[in-house]
Amino acid sequence: MTELVFFLEEPSAKAMLEGVVPRLLDDSINVRYVVFEGKQDLEKRLPRRLRGWQNPHARFLVMRDQDSGDCYEIKGKLAGICDRAGRPDALIRIACHELESFYLGDLNAVAATIGPQKLAKQQNNAKYRDPDRLNNAAQELKRIAKTYQKLSGSRAIGPVLSLDENQSQSFNQLIGGIKRLAGVQP
Incomplete structure (x- = not known):
């Protein structure tokens, strides 16, 4: 069974995704949400969680808010964390500027x-x-x-939330990324 794991900065992201993801994926994909206590906690604990994940076929999506930071720097930093943890294929998505x-x-x-x-x-x-x-x-x-x-x-x-007609490009990128990770045709 395919496993899709979301690493999230905050509980509200999980709450939103719990309403969105079931409309995108079927029951053949096991979805897990790992919620951290803010962006510093996510960045600190993410490497250990990635390295310790038992399912070698799991696919990972890391999502956090941009807030006032530079989107490219944040994405690069998270990609580096995932790469060093042995999961260079983890997908990073940034909510510009906030969820x-x-x-x-x-x-x-x-x-x-x-x-x-x-x-x-x-x-x-x-x-x-x-x-x-x-x-x-x-x-x-x-x-x-x-x-x-x-x-x-x-x-x-x-x-x-509309999965097709949202005006937020970062939301649309998130939806497209979830579909790609899960092997769902867009």
Whole structure:
């Protein structure tokens, strides 16, 4: 059985992926989520977890937020960690700038789950057409969807995020990467 292992910076990423991944993959793929306590914890403990993974056929995806860092430097650092741990084929995905950029890329999903309903009409506003450019996606989401909470919001929004029409390019890269790792045709 194929095993796909996600190494994640925070619980909200797991909550979102638990709503997204089952819509992409069938039951023949065993999915595991390893959640760390922030990006420093992820970077510190990732090498040991990769080296100690027992299934030699497992495929790995490491995901973290860009926050205020340089996307290419972060990706390079994580790729180096994976390479030194003997897993150079691990896929690295960075949420530009934050996980909430994924949600701002699909305001229909936000409107349908946590509201308000009028949010869906704002998707064509310039800032939501390319939400990865927003440095403060979490603040922006909280501003327009007042009930948004990181963990419960991720749990609610994940299952209804569009897998095809999200305006966040980093989300689209994540979806494409999951499909490639799992051998699913895009």
